Amino acid sequence: MSPLSQRAMEPTKAAFGKAFWDQEAESAAALDGHVRVHQSHAPPFSLAMPSGLARSQQLYMMQRFLNIPATPSYVKAEDGMVLDRVIANVGGRTWWHTLTLRLRAQRAWNSQSFNEGRPHRILGDPSLYALGGRFRAGFSRHTVLKAFGELGSLKGLLGRFGGLRRADPNASNPNVTNAPQGVASAATIDPDEIPRGRVTLRSTAVPYHVFTADWSRRERFQTVDGYEQGASHVTLSLASRGPQHVNYRVGVRQWLDETVPPFELAPEGGRRAPPRREFVAGASAEKQLTLWRGEVRPPAEGKRPGGYAALPVKPCVTIGGILGAICRVPMGNSEPGWKSGEGEWRQVCSGTAHVSFGSFQRPMFDYTSVDLRYDAGAIAPRRPLAERPAHELTVLERALESSGVRVESETVTLAATQQILGPLRGRLEVRCHPGALVRATTEGWNSFKTPRKESDGEGGEVYSGRFGSAWHSVKGEMSAAEVIYGVDCPLPPALGAARLVAWYNVTRAEAMAEMRLFDL
Numbered sequence: 001m002s003p004l005s006q007r008a009m010e011p012t013k014a015a016f017g018k019a020f021w022d023q024e025a026e027s028a029a030a031l032d033g034h035v036r037v038h039q040s041h042a043p044p045f046s047l048a049m050p051s052g053l054a055r056s057q058q059l060y061m062m063q064r065f066l067n068i069p070a071t072p073s074y075v076k077a078e079d080g081m082v083l084d085r086v087i088a089n090v091g092g093r094t095w096w097h098t099l100t101l102r103l104r105a106q107r108a109w110n111s112q113s114f115n116e117g118r119p120h121r122i123l124g125d126p127s128l129y130a131l132g133g134r135f136r137a138g139f140s141r142h143t144v145l146k147a148f149g150e151l152g153s154l155k156g157l158l159g160r161f162g163g164l165r166r167a168d169p170n171a172s173n174p175n176v177t178n179a180p181q182g183v184a185s186a187a188t189i190d191p192d193e194i195p196r197g198r199v200t201l202r203s204t205a206v207p208y209h210v211f212t213a214d215w216s217r218r219e220r221f222q223t224v225d226g227y228e229q230g231a232s233h234v235t236l237s238l239a240s241r242g243p244q245h246v247n248y249r250v251g252v253r254q255w256l257d258e259t260v261p262p263f264e265l266a267p268e269g270g271r272r273a274p275p276r277r278e279f280v281a282g283a284s285a286e287k288q289l290t291l292w293r294g295e296v297r298p299p300a301e302g303k304r305p306g307g308y309a310a311l312p313v314k315p316c317v318t319i320g321g322i323l324g325a326i327c328r329v330p331m332g333n334s335e336p337g338w339k340s341g342e343g344e345w346r347q348v349c350s351g352t353a354h355v356s357f358g359s360f361q362r363p364m365f366d367y368t369s370v371d372l373r374y375d376a377g378a379i380a381p382r383r384p385l386a387e388r389p390a391h392e393l394t395v396l397e398r399a400l401e402s403s404g405v406r407v408e409s410e411t412v413t414l415a416a417t418q419q420i421l422g423p424l425r426g427r428l429e430v431r432c433h434p435g436a437l438v439r440a441t442t443e444g445w446n447s448f449k450t451p452r453k454e455s456d457g458e459g460g461e462v463y464s465g466r467f468g469s470a471w472h473s474v475k476g477e478m479s480a481a482e483v484i485y486g487v488d489c490p491l492p493p494a495l496g497a498a499r500l501v502a503w504y505n506v507t508r509a510e511a512m513a514e515m516r517l518f519d520l
Contacts, residue, residue: 003243004286008354008371009320011413014043015350015375016284016324020237020249022214024050025222026503028073028512031084031102031132031150033058035220035227040265042375042411043350045429045484047503051516056098056134058515060086066515070103076509077226080106095137102130126154130192142205152192191229194218210241226508231263232256237280248283252331260334267381267406275330275338284324284348292317297359307361308423308490310497315358321351345380347405360419367419374434377408412437423490427503432481440477447473482507491515 004013017023018037025044027035033055037044044050051058062068063086070083088099108114113122122128134148151157196218203211214235221230237251254277262271294315307313326346330338356369415429432440448470486503497518504511 001287001289003245004288004320004322005243006288006318006320006354008046008318008369009288009352010049011043011046011373012320012322012350012352012375013286014049015322015348015377016247016282018043019282019324019326019346019348019377020251020280021221021253022235026050026512026514027220027222027227028075028082028510029077029227029508030220031100031130031152032056032134032148033512033514035222036230038221038223038228040377040409041223042409042413042431045413045431046371046415047427047429047484047486047501048505051514053515053517054098054134054136055514056086056089056100056132059084059100060089060098061515071513072105073513074504074509074511078104078107079110080104082106094139095135097135098133100132100134102132104128104130126158127190127192129154131157140205143201143203145199145201147197147199149195149197151195153190156190156193196220196229204241206238208240208242210239212237212239228263231261245287246283246285248281250281251279253278253280265408267379267408272336273334275328275332276334277331279329279331280326282324282326284322286320286322288318288320290316290318294357297361307359307366308419309360310490313356313358313360313367315356316354318354319352320354322348324348346408347378347380349376349378350374358419364421365419367417367425369415369417371413371415373413373415374411375413376410378405379408380405410434420487425488426485427488428483428485430478430481430483432478436477436480440474443473443477444470 004010014023014037018041019039021036021039023037023043024034025037026033026048029035034050059071062071070085073082073084074080075082083103083105085101085103086098087101088097090097108119108122108125108128111122113119130150130152131154132148132150135146137145139145198217198219199215201213205211212235214237215233216230216235217232219230220227233253233255235251235253237249239249239251240247253274255274260273260276262273264272264274266272296312296314324347326348327343328346329343330340332340350373352371352373354369354371356367358365358367360367410433411431412434413429413431415427417425417427419425448466451466451469483506484503485506486501488499488501491498491500499516500513501516502511502513
């Protein structure tokens with residue numbers, strides 16, 4: 001047995017970091033390509049796990065080495081396709097800085113001015129553009145400073161510059177308080193016009209540990225229903241690092257907003273505000289066990305030993321899991337009802353079964369993998385809660401309810417990867433609540449045994465057949481499932497060391513293409 005180290009186990013390992021508000025996921029909605037995962041949400045999909053390479057560096061590499069002038073993404077919330085391009089990239093031996101510009105191309109294309117043959121008018125609209133910057137500097141072998149900022153719309157920024165250039169005739173009149181023309185009031189300002197970002201100081205000077213000082217301003221958080229703007233905060237933490245069976249972390253977090261919003265889920269339902277200042281400590285235990293490992297197929301004559309991957313691929317059957325507990329203690333009284341020193345416990349659990357076949361060497365269908373992952377998060381509230389009806393609870397919820405523990409989230413994720421042609425692989429992931437999966441299985445089987453009648457649209461009823469009826473029942477029960485699919489392709493000449501990945505999240509209506517390095 002070993003710590004979680006296999007690539008398929010990364011989402012399982014991320015369950016512990018999610019409970020600390022620090023886990024990131026890939027997202028096309030953010031110009032920087034990353035958002036944080038909300039504490040109540042499931043760990044990221046495998047396709048959306050951060051690659052470790054900054055989004056701006058990915059864009060710059062695709063511009064320089066693949067001659068892609070602007071990388072397209074799809075964001076339904078921004079009216080469709082957007083184009084991202086690095087417009088500045090400067091740096092030295094130990095530092096670099098980039099500026100990235102986003103154009104909401106489909107919004108411009110669908111505008112009336114564009115359709116009337118006057119594209120110059122709509123392209124001058126500053127709300128079509130977003131600007132992001134990222135900075136990284138290394139101070140020694142162990143310490144690095146990283147920062148990024150994002151402005152979702154240039155309208156407010158250019159409006160402020162325009163207002164400063166215009167003289168205000170009432171500036172000397174104390175009875176007139178009109179803002180400069182072009183500057184919106186705080187009540188009417190677009191959320192995209194509010195800067196968001198993060199500054200992180202990270203040091204590994206202490207052996208086998210990492211110290212992090214983090215300042216965050218209004219970052220996006222991924223939730224079940226979409227995205228939510230988080231509150232500004234400062235965090236100091238010390239965590240163990242490296243492949244270990246037991247990991248731990250301690251830290252202090254201070255929320256900076258004048259009024260802390262109801263940002264986290266309350267055990268009794270609804271939302272609540274976190275404590276103004278809190279001490280957080282947690283530990284996790286992880287294990288990975290390989291039940292079976294096959295042999296690497298010898299390469300054909302004249303072929304490279306690794307096939308389409310940088311490292312030899314061995315078929316295997318592997319299981320792994322992580323259990324963690326976090327204690328949070330308010331450092332002072334705050335609303336709603338937080339009392340100094342009154343602790344609250346949170347538990348996380350995640351387990352994965354991974355099965356893969358093939359050696360990824362032949363031209364077609366030489367690699368197949370299936371992953372099944374279960375994630376659950378629970379909370380032991382400060383005060384007893386009212387009991388809920390047993391018929392509304394899942395098996396896990398019924399088991400924990402008697403001990404005063406309330407399940408906060410519970411999901412099942414199924415992932416499949418299939419080689420299609422050469423280095424090209426197709427990938428699919430589906431995530432849903434276990435209750436929905438049980439209902440879908442039951443209803444699908446019942447519909448398969450006894451096909452149901454469906455309306456033909458003209459007042460009559462027809463049978464859709466066993467498979468059609470079963471599929472219709474399963475689809476109805478799984479309507480709330482989150483689905484993501486995509487492709488990945490190793491790039492020559494270093495097959496496997498660099499990969500081009502593209503994915504589309506059906507539920508969130510987002511798509512993104514990215515280049516990943518050493519994502520083995």
